[in-house]
Amino acid sequence: MVLVDLRVFGDAIVAVLVPVTLMGLGIGPGDEVIVPTHSFIATANAVRHCGAVPVFVDNDPITGNIRVDRLESAYVPGKTKAVMVAHTLGNPFNLEVVTALCQKHKLWLVAFGIMVSIPIIIWGSSVILRIMNRVPAV
Numbered sequence: 001m002v003l004v005d006l007r008v009f010g011d012a013i014v015a016v017l018v019p020v021t022l023m024g025l026g027i028g029p030g031d032e033v034i035v036p037t038h039s040f041i042a043t044a045n046a047v048r049h050c051g052a053v054p055v056f057v058d059n060d061p062i063t064g065n066i067r068v069d070r071l072e073s074a075y076v077p078g079k080t081k082a083v084m085v086a087h088t089l090g091n092p093f094n095l096e097v098v099t100a101l102c103q104k105h106k107l108w109l110v111a112f113g114i115m116v117s118i119p120i121i122i123w124g125s126s127v128i129l130r131i132m133n134r135v136p137a138v
Helices: 011-024 041-049 068-074 095-105
Strands: 003-005 032-036 053-057 080-086 108-112 128-130
Touching (some): 032 041, 068 095
Parallel strands (some): 003 128, 032 080, 080 108, 108 128
């Protein structure tokens, strides 16, 4: 279990830390990581940097967050190793549903708390990468 709070660092360290975190979780060639379609490009790039394949799931047009009702259909047994999501524009994603999927399929959860001022809870089998280097949305 890892918790990293990068409030004091800039975006460059984030671009390095995310792929290193994924590689540390054993994610590499042949693996898949579920990511939102609308996110900072570094999300998908971090997955590609490890040699893995980003599997895109649509975002909700109202909240901007990943559509949790489509997560299960993106999961491929034996290939999907992690879910990487972010709170978007001050709207927290549905942590309960995402965590349930990760626990059900024994997946890693890498969550970004970008622009959100709420705490992120850590579950025993999940890695939460908490990045708060921006001012929270009002």
